[in-house]
Amino acid sequence: MGSAPLSSPLAPGQHFTPPALVDHVLHLAGAAALADGSRVLEPACGEGAFLLGLARCLRRRLAHMEVLAFEIDPSAAETARRAFARALEEEAGLGRRAAAARARRSVVVGDFLASGIWDEGRFDLAVGNPPFLEAKQMPKAMKAALRREHERWTRGAFDLFVPFVGRAAEAVGAEGRLAFVLPNKVCIARYARSLRDLLLEAFPLTALTDLSHSRAFEAASVYPVVVAAARGETTNRVAIGLGQRQGGTLHFRRVGSLPRAAFQDAPDRVFFTLPEEETTRADVEALLDPPLRLGELLRIRWTVSFHRAGLRDRYLFPRRPDSPHALPLLGAGRYQGNRDVERYRIAWRGWWIDYDQSRARADGNPLPDPRLFRAPKLVICQNALRPRAALDTVGYALKDTFFAAHPTPAARRLGVSLEALLAVLNSDLVHRWYRSVFGMTQVRGGYLHFLVGYLGHVPLPPPQRLRGPSWRRLVRARSEASGAPAERLDARIEAAVREAFNLPQG
Numbered sequence: 001m002g003s004a005p006l007s008s009p010l011a012p013g014q015h016f017t018p019p020a021l022v023d024h025v026l027h028l029a030g031a032a033a034l035a036d037g038s039r040v041l042e043p044a045c046g047e048g049a050f051l052l053g054l055a056r057c058l059r060r061r062l063a064h065m066e067v068l069a070f071e072i073d074p075s076a077a078e079t080a081r082r083a084f085a086r087a088l089e090e091e092a093g094l095g096r097r098a099a100a101a102r103a104r105r106s107v108v109v110g111d112f113l114a115s116g117i118w119d120e121g122r123f124d125l126a127v128g129n130p131p132f133l134e135a136k137q138m139p140k141a142m143k144a145a146l147r148r149e150h151e152r153w154t155r156g157a158f159d160l161f162v163p164f165v166g167r168a169a170e171a172v173g174a175e176g177r178l179a180f181v182l183p184n185k186v187c188i189a190r191y192a193r194s195l196r197d198l199l200l201e202a203f204p205l206t207a208l209t210d211l212s213h214s215r216a217f218e219a220a221s222v223y224p225v226v227v228a229a230a231r232g233e234t235t236n237r238v239a240i241g242l243g244q245r246q247g248g249t250l251h252f253r254r255v256g257s258l259p260r261a262a263f264q265d266a267p268d269r270v271f272f273t274l275p276e277e278e279t280t281r282a283d284v285e286a287l288l289d290p291p292l293r294l295g296e297l298l299r300i301r302w303t304v305s306f307h308r309a310g311l312r313d314r315y316l317f318p319r320r321p322d323s324p325h326a327l328p329l330l331g332a333g334r335y336q337g338n339r340d341v342e343r344y345r346i347a348w349r350g351w352w353i354d355y356d357q358s359r360a361r362a363d364g365n366p367l368p369d370p371r372l373f374r375a376p377k378l379v380i381c382q383n384a385l386r387p388r389a390a391l392d393t394v395g396y397a398l399k400d401t402f403f404a405a406h407p408t409p410a411a412r413r414l415g416v417s418l419e420a421l422l423a424v425l426n427s428d429l430v431h432r433w434y435r436s437v438f439g440m441t442q443v444r445g446g447y448l449h450f451l452v453g454y455l456g457h458v459p460l461p462p463p464q465r466l467r468g469p470s471w472r473r474l475v476r477a478r479s480e481a482s483g484a485p486a487e488r489l490d491a492r493i494e495a496a497v498r499e500a501f502n503l504p505q506g
């Protein structure tokens with residue numbers, strides 16, 4: 001994979017793609033292998049970055065292909081036409097007038113999403129960097145029209161790039177390919193699930209490059225990835241790449257590959273890449289197909305929420321309320337609530353909840369069955385820098401900054417203790433695995449978001465390695481230790497977790 005100098009971003013809202021990134025996208029799209037007579041679609045060409053890239057890549061062969069590009073902004077389209085005409089002259093060897101006429105035909109001023117081209121055109125390749133715009137930022141009429149015209153691609157709180165890629169993919173014929181620069185939300189957002197389904201079924205993903213940390217677009221707060229796919233793809237692996245900026249230049253390298261099945265099996269079919277660091281990468285690869293997952297042995301559940309302002313103050317108290325329904329509560333503090341649970345240790349701040357279910361029902365805010373809080377259970381933080389959980393032997397009620405987790409019947413049958421599961425969940429290994437697989441939405445601040453489905457996907461070693469009294473001893477000792485002894489116990493637990501997974505010691 002190559003490298004080239006970065007160009008600077010242009011008008012606000014229009015983030016044009018630097019040539020180095022264009023070349024990488026065209027490389028993943030296999031553009032160099034296009035046959036004479038091929039047809040290429042660029043649904044939102046801006047000032048023509050991809051048209052120029054095609055000229056660089058195909059040179060004289062471009063004269064024997066057809067390129068169709070859309071651009072809604074007439075002045076950007078005019079710039080694209082002029083630049084493409086020059087490239088057709090200089091790179092593809094066309095005469096000046098022929099080049100100008102061809103560029104004029106190639107760049108259409110108009111709305112790609114109103115073009116209906118997907119019903120007519122059978123393209124061999126679709127490439128580009130479509131506009132990114134969240135539905136909540138769109139004028140109401142625009143959002144409604146998009147939902148009406150592109151139903152399959154506009155579910156939930158969608159983003160404009162989804163119908164762009166969906167429709168461009170529909171315009172590509174059998175054996176055709178696509179490659180796009182997209183926000184990394186495509187990998188994880190619920191609203192992009194329709195695209196992920198497409199890329200795991202009818203139009204298999206072939207490559208995924210992470211540019212989240214490359215600052216490829218200096219002016220934009222977007223964290224891009226490159227997604228490439230081929231309709232006729234028969235291999236089951238996806239090439240994973242990494243784009244990084246070094247000394248003002250964007251470099252790309254392949255860090256490995258992942259089986260497409262890893263995305264098919266992931267909750268909500270999220271896409272992920274491989275970490276750059278070698279040991280972590282080897283660990284993530286080793287944990288791709290584990291014998292068990294946490295969701296099989298732990299039932300993880302959502303806890304108490306207050307849906308209306310003011311309700312919280314009528315149920316939560318800094319000391320025991322005079323009520324037969326009083327329960328000690330974790331997670332009550334407004335901002336610091338999740339400090340109540342440290343790794344391996346519960347630090348109750350003395351808060352209580354009046355767990356009066358009939359009063360709450362009358363208030364329109366039903367509370368879950370209090371058996372949800374029975375001990376023993378694991379209490380798991382929902383937002384934290386790393387997976388953080390503790391064993392609760394008291395039976396605290398929990399507010400929704402925490403999940404309640406009880407052993408499943410399978411865990412009991414297999415004789416796996418909560419302490420062993422806690423050790424795995426709190427380990428560095430699982431932290432690094434989680435950050436690699438579900439860290440895509442987190443870039444600033446480093447906070448991870450833990451969802452029930454994601455936690456359920458945490459890999460586990462074979463159950464026989466999670467039995468026995470030593471887990472209990474280690475975890476109990478760790479929950480009472482602090483400072484250097486706690487660090488020593490962490491190291492012992494880490495070694496035990498790695499051994500259970502049969503991984504080399506770090």
Ligand SMILES: C[S@@+](CC[C@H](N)C(=O)[O-])C[C@H]1O[C@@H](n2cnc3c(N)ncnc32)[C@H](O)[C@@H]1O
Binds near residue numbers: 014015016045071
């Ligand atoms: C992120 S920019 C990328 C431009 C170009 N593909 C590149 O990589 O440099 C997206 C472009 O889409 C254009 N655009 C926005 N909505 C469009 C639509 N409905 N149809 C066609 N172009 C559109 C914008 O004007 C902008 O130039």
